[in-house]
Amino acid sequence: MSTSLIAEAENAQDIAEAFTRFLDPARGWAAEITGLIAELYAISSALRDLNSTAAEPRYYRDYNLIREDVRLILYSLNYTFEDVFRLLGRLDRLSYGQVWLEIMEFFQLESGNTLCRRLELYKIFLQDLSRVLEGVPTDVRTLDELQLRIDILLEKQEVRHEDSFRRMSLGPQRSFERRRPTHCPPESPSRSYVRRRPPHRPMASDGFFEEDYIPPRAPEPPGSPTATTFSHSSTNSSAIIHWAPALFEQPPSITQFVTTGQASKCVGPDLPGASARLSQEYDRLLDLPFENGDLIVRLYIRQSDFRARIHCRLLRPSQLRKECCLPLISLQAVRSKSSLQLCRSSRSGRSLELWACLRFPSYERMILFYCTFLALKAQDPSSLGREMDNHELRGETEEFGGSEVFRVYTVAPLTLFSKIVDDHYHHALRIYKDQDSGGIRLQVTAFFLIAAPTRGRTPVWTAFITHQIRSTRWMRRAGQWTIQLADLHRYIFTTEYAPQLGPEGQHELSFIRSTDAKDFYETILLLAKER
Numbered sequence: 208m209s210t211s212l213i214a215e216a217e218n219a220q221d222i223a224e225a226f227t228r229f230l231d232p233a234r235g236w237a238a239e240i241t242g243l244i245a246e247l248y249a250i251s252s253a254l255r256d257l258n259s260t261a262a263e264p265r266y267y268r269d270y271n272l273i274r275e276d277v278r279l280i281l282y283s284l285n286y287t288f289e290d291v292f293r294l295l296g297r298l299d300r301l302s303y304g305q306v307w308l309e310i311m312e313f314f315q316l317e318s319g320n321t322l323c324r325r326l327e328l329y330k331i332f333l334q335d336l337s338r339v340l341e342g343v344p345t346d347v348r349t350l351d352e353l354q355l356r357i358d359i360l361l362e363k364q365e366v367r368h369e370d371s372f373r374r375m376s377l378g379p380q381r382s383f384e385r386r387r388p389t390h391c392p393p394e395s396p397s398r399s400y401v402r403r404r405p406p407h408r409p410m411a412s413d414g415f416f417e418e419d420y421i422p423p424r425a426p427e428p429p430g431s432p433t434a435t436t437f438s439h440s441s442t443n444s445s446a447i448i449h450w451a452p453a454l455f456e457q458p459p460s461i462t463q464f465v466t467t468g469q470a471s472k473c474v475g476p477d478l479p480g481a482s483a484r485l486s487q488e489y490d491r492l493l494d495l496p497f498e499n500g501d502l503i504v505r506l507y508i509r510q511s512d513f514r515a516r517i518h519c520r521l522l523r524p525s526q527l528r529k530e531c532c533l534p535l536i537s538l539q540a541v542r543s544k545s546s547l548q549l550c551r552s553s554r555s556g557r558s559l560e561l562w563a564c565l566r567f568p569s570y571e572r573m574i575l576f577y578c579t580f581l582a583l584k585a586q587d588p589s590s591l592g593r594e595m596d597n598h599e600l601r602g603e604t605e606e607f608g609g610s611e612v613f614r615v616y617t618v619a620p621l622t623l624f625s626k627i628v629d630d631h632y633h634h635a636l637r638i639y640k641d642q643d644s645g646g647i648r649l650q651v652t653a654f655f656l657i658a659a660p661t662r663g664r665t666p667v668w669t670a671f672i673t674h675q676i677r678s679t680r681w682m683r684r685a686g687q688w689t690i691q692l693a694d695l696h697r698y699i700f701t702t703e704y705a706p707q708l709g710p711e712g713q714h715e716l717s718f719i720r721s722t723d724a725k726d727f728y729e730t731i732l733l734l735a736k737e738r
Contacts, residue, residue, distance in 0.1 A: 319496035468546030598664030
């Protein structure tokens with residue numbers, strides 16, 4: 208392992224030296240760059256210190272206590288450094304300032320943290336591992352919290368790199384396996400020691416599966432393919448086919464809010480062991496960090512009946528650490544500035560009570576979560592007959608809209624009222640503008656008038672067009688009923704939709720009425736003038 212520790216120490220030092228060249232041409236970010244350089248040198252020093260300590264014969268046996276944690280951080284460090292080297296390679300065609308902004312945006316989108324904050328966590332974890340090895344008293348809860356954060360980050364890094372490999376591969380797809388850092392030796396056949404975690408409190412006897420109780424499974428032998436532990440669920444987002452994970456893997460444009468909302472928090476009742484319970488019956492779709500990773504929000508789905516649940520894990524402050532979990536259909540989302548308040552009905556049913564608050568760094572991230580929330584609820588069969596959300600998001604104005612799509616099931620012929628024909632379906636198209644951030648987006652919905660009319664506002668796809676509308680070449684009329692768009696990145700909330708494209712691959716909006724096509728075209732021109 209010493210070779211790996213020294214190799215990553217040298218990588219950290221090389222990257223620090225590379226960033227020193229940014230100080231003069233990117234003076235506007237000199238303070239941030241200097242801080243990043245300091246963290247890189249600190250990581251290099253911590254890696255060398257750990258290597259020196261591990262090399263002493265008196266610590267050989269104790270090294271087994273931290274072996275797997277060292278392997279964990281080396282995996283994640285290797286991915287991070289590879290990404291930095293890749294982005295630095297763009298200096299051959301971009302300025303120092305542009306590359307710096309790309310680096311900052313990449314790591315913020317991947318984990319919800321800045322690169323500097325990620326390096327700080329690495330440094331603290333490495334220093335704590337050295338203390339454990341030397342027998343110096345260490346806060347086990349803090350160490351466990353850092354290990355969990357890095358483990359969550361590593362899962363995201365592995366999924367992203369595996370997806371990149373699959374896109375590049377021309378041969379048969381190989382099965383998913385953890386990729387080792389370049390300099391790591393082969394893993395030992397079995398794990399020699401697992402650092403003990405704080406014992407879990409007993410599972411609450413009520414509240415967790417209050418609306419969809421699942422009888423517990425019989426205990427399974429260790430090593431069984433379905434056996435679960437607290438640290439890792441039996442499934443993850445890469446193991447199932449679902450539309451949700453891809454939404455947050457594609458970095459959208461960033462339109463920041465002017466007004467900041469309430470900080471993220473979870474105020475629901477504590478349900479210890481909730482994540483372990485969920486992993487028995489549910490597949491994990493998403494891991495979303497908030498407040499620099501202090502709060503982790505996960506969305507789960509049960510493949511047998513498409514029931515969805517939300518799980519919130521509060522990590523810091525450590526004295527308030529807890530887990531909360533509810534069926535998604537039990538909650539409504541209400542916007543407050545840059546935050547979404549997830550509320551449930553009070554016992555009387557006459558008011559809403561706050562369950563969690565999620566603060567978003569950008570308009571796009573809020574919209575993707577909100578539309579995912581609505582779509583998962585609508586696709587849950589148990590939502591039929593329930594009162595659904597108000598699909599108009601507070602703070603957005605509808606700049607273009609019109610007739611809904613009604614599918615009325617009677618003995619009479621099917622009656623349709625529509626705005627566009629999209630993937631052979633009649634859909635309603637709207638343009639929304641956010642009053643705080645100025646963000647602009649398209650949204651398409653379909654309406655099924657069966658039991659709950661508000662289900663018809665469930666999004667099929669949305670697309671952010673804030674920056675595209677500035678280009679005079681982005682949109683053109685291609686006939687009385689058709690609008691062609693040069694670029695349209697749709698975020699799709701169903702597996703049963705294929706984008707509408709023209710004969711040459713152009714993005715097309717085919718309107719039922721020519722007046723709607725004209726109104727849409729003029730609305731876009733007007734919005735472009737206002738920017």
